[in-house]
Amino acid sequence: MRALKDTWTMAKRSLKHIVRSPDTVITVLITPIAMMLMFLYVLGGALGQQTGSVKYINFITPGIIILTVISGIAYAAFRLNVDIQKGIINRFRTMPVAPSSILGGQAASSALSNLFSSLIVLLVAFAAGFRTHAGLVEWLLFAGLTVLFTLATTWMAIYFGLKAKSAEGAGSFSYLLMLLIFLSPSFVPTSSMTPALRKFAENQPFTPIIETMRSLLTNGVAGNKAWLALAWTTGILVLMYGLSLRAYKSKAAVVNG
Amino acid sequence: MATAIAVEGLKKSYKKHEVLKGVGFTVEAGTIFALLGSNGAGKTTTINILTTLIAADGGKASVNGNDIALKAEAVRQSISLTGQFAAVDDILTGRENLELIGDLRHIDNSGRTAKELLEKFGLTEASDRRVATYSGGMRRRLDIAMSLIGKPSVIFLDEPTTGLDPEARSEMWRTIRQLAANGTTIFLTTQYLEEADQLADTIALLHGGTIVAKGTARELKKLVPGGLVELTFHDMQQMQHAEKLLQKQYEIVRGDSGLVLTVTNGGGITELADLLVRLRDAQIELADFVQKTPTLDDVFFKLTGAKKEEK
Numbered sequence: 019m020r021a022l023k024d025t026w027t028m029a030k031r032s033l034k035h036i037v038r039s040p041d042t043v044i045t046v047l048i049t050p051i052a053m054m055l056m057f058l059y060v061l062g063g064a065l066g067q068q069t070g071s072v073k074y075i076n077f078i079t080p081g082i083i084i085l086t087v088i089s090g091i092a093y094a095a096f097r098l099n100v101d102i103q104k105g106i107i108n109r110f111r112t113m114p115v116a117p118s119s120i121l122g123g124q125a126a127s128s129a130l131s132n133l134f135s136s137l138i139v140l141l142v143a144f145a146a147g148f149r150t151h152a153g154l155v156e157w158l159l160f161a162g163l164t165v166l167f168t169l170a171t172t173w174m175a176i177y178f179g180l181k182a183k184s185a186e187g188a189g190s191f192s193y194l195l196m197l198l199i200f201l202s203p204s205f206v207p208t209s210s211m212t213p214a215l216r217k218f219a220e221n222q223p224f225t226p227i228i229e230t231m232r233s234l235l236t237n238g239v240a241g242n243k244a245w246l247a248l249a250w251t252t253g254i255l256v257l258m259y260g261l262s263l264r265a266y267k268s269k270a271a272v273v274n275g
Numbered sequence: 276m277a278t279a280i281a282v283e284g285l286k287k288s289y290k291k292h293e294v295l296k297g298v299g300f301t302v303e304a305g306t307i308f309a310l311l312g313s314n315g316a317g318k319t320t321t322i323n324i325l326t327t328l329i330a331a332d333g334g335k336a337s338v339n340g341n342d343i344a345l346k347a348e349a350v351r352q353s354i355s356l357t358g359q360f361a362a363v364d365d366i367l368t369g370r371e372n373l374e375l376i377g378d379l380r381h382i383d384n385s386g387r388t389a390k391e392l393l394e395k396f397g398l399t400e401a402s403d404r405r406v407a408t409y410s411g412g413m414r415r416r417l418d419i420a421m422s423l424i425g426k427p428s429v430i431f432l433d434e435p436t437t438g439l440d441p442e443a444r445s446e447m448w449r450t451i452r453q454l455a456a457n458g459t460t461i462f463l464t465t466q467y468l469e470e471a472d473q474l475a476d477t478i479a480l481l482h483g484g485t486i487v488a489k490g491t492a493r494e495l496k497k498l499v500p501g502g503l504v505e506l507t508f509h510d511m512q513q514m515q516h517a518e519k520l521l522q523k524q525y526e527i528v529r530g531d532s533g534l535v536l537t538v539t540n541g542g543g544i545t546e547l548a549d550l551l552v553r554l555r556d557a558q559i560e561l562a563d564f565v566q567k568t569p570t571l572d573d574v575f576f577k578l579t580g581a582k583k584e585e586k
Binding site for chain 1: 326327328348351352354355356358359360361362363364365366367371375376378379380381405421
């Protein structure tokens with residue numbers, strides 16, 4: 019109970035940080051929206067041929083949502099690292115507050131803010147012609163998977179935020195994740211890739227997640243990759259949660275150590 | 276009196292560099308304790324260990340009877356740390372900073388406590404402004420105010436006045452004295468001898484990884500034998516004469532300004548009289564004469580072997 023309350027206290031603090039730096043909110047939204055428009059209107063004519071009966075905007079929207087989340091979580095790493103550099107984390111560390119609450123606050127605010135930016139991006143996608151037959155259950159499953167994915171990657175961000183030497187470098191791991199989005203069936207079907215790349219794309223963790231999201235929105239069913247998607251996200255979440263807590267506890271007082 | 280902090284044989288190394296080589300001291304509850312040392316002596320390392328931020332390699336320490344390694348959680352309940360740099364949240368307002376700590380410490384009314392502390396530290400007008408707009412002194416005051424929430428019985432202050440202007444410094448000293456007067460135990464580190472002299476009930480001098488001296492300021496000053504006599508002359512000729520006369524028996528240093536000699540003697544009346552008689556017999560007249568008692572500076576430089584010029 020107490021731990022939950024502390025987590026919420028920390029989440030509120032983090033949400034204030036997000037709301038009070040509107041520039042970061044805009045940056046987080048600009049990347050995926052620009053990408054979506056570029057893929058749709060610049061490359062869509064050519065790439066759209068590859069997706070068969072599926073409308074191209076419907077095809078790319080799940081990948082765009084993933085991109086939104088990735089560009090959002092990078093700031094969680096940044097904010098946490100600023101806390102370390104400024105020494106306020108040392109104040110928290112000497113207080114009777116559970117580490118899971120201090121870090122969990124970041125995770126909770128990240129999940130909420132990313133859900134919000136995903137919603138905005140979805141609205142833009144609708145305006146650009148995105149249509150779905152998904153019902154309430156599919157939408158809830160879609161939102162659930164998005165939150166789970168956000169939490170898993172946020173804990174990754176927390177880990178890198180704890181480990182990074184500078185706030186500027188804290189978010190750089192997200193570029194690798196961005197690369198994973200492009201090396202997946204986000205924007206083109208894997209069948210159009212070279213054999214080696216295709217093998218990689220079909221077996222990397224983002225692929226079942228994106229395909230499950232797409233299946234939920236376009237076919238109205240979770241599809242056969244759903245369990246794999248769930249396993250990957252849960253696995254990453256548990257692993258990164260454990261690594262982050264360990265990093266937090268063993269972290270020497272970095273400021274004027 | 277109860278013991279608030281007990282430290283024994285504390286050791287800590289970073290890679291091959293041995294920072295603490297067996298540090299020990301005790302701090303009585305409700306007193307002000309100053310850990311004195313130059314830059315890099317290991318003061319912050321000691322404070323980081325005692326506040327559970329880092330683990331020691333060896334030795335034992337307890338705060339309010341709770342072992343820092345075994346009962347870190349209980350230690351955290353009763354302490355607060357104000358680090359060298361103000362640990363405040365720039366994006367939140369002063370009030371929000373205080374309420375945040377109040378909520379995390381689960382006090383009954385964070386809002387009211389925040390309001391009282393803002394008043395006490397002269398931050399009421401700035402209470403709803405973001406801390407990023409605060410001056411250095413205001414940040415420091417907010418930092419201290421945040422440390423008082425939940426009424427911790429032991430407060431750790433790491434170089435609380437470093438970088439403060441003289442006015443802010445004396446204000447900080449006032450705050451520290453007030454806290455101690457209300458029964459809070461204060462553990463502070465400082466590199467200013469004057470600060471330790473002014474504030475502390477007990478001083479421990481940390482040098483080369485160990486405590487080289489501890490006691491009250493008065494006790495420490497006794498460690499420097501004798502006193503210094505500062506002699507001022509009317510002209511250069513007389514000064515040189517005196518220098519020649521006295522240097523066989525005393526340690527003499529020429530002062531910074533032209534006509535001053537500083538003589539180290541035993542500090543006793545007989546020795547002082549002897550010195551003056553010698554000067555009179557040689558018909559040397561003094562323009563001025565000052566007997567100086569040793570300062571903590573002298574103790575510090577004597578015990579650490581540091582040269583005064585390096586100060």
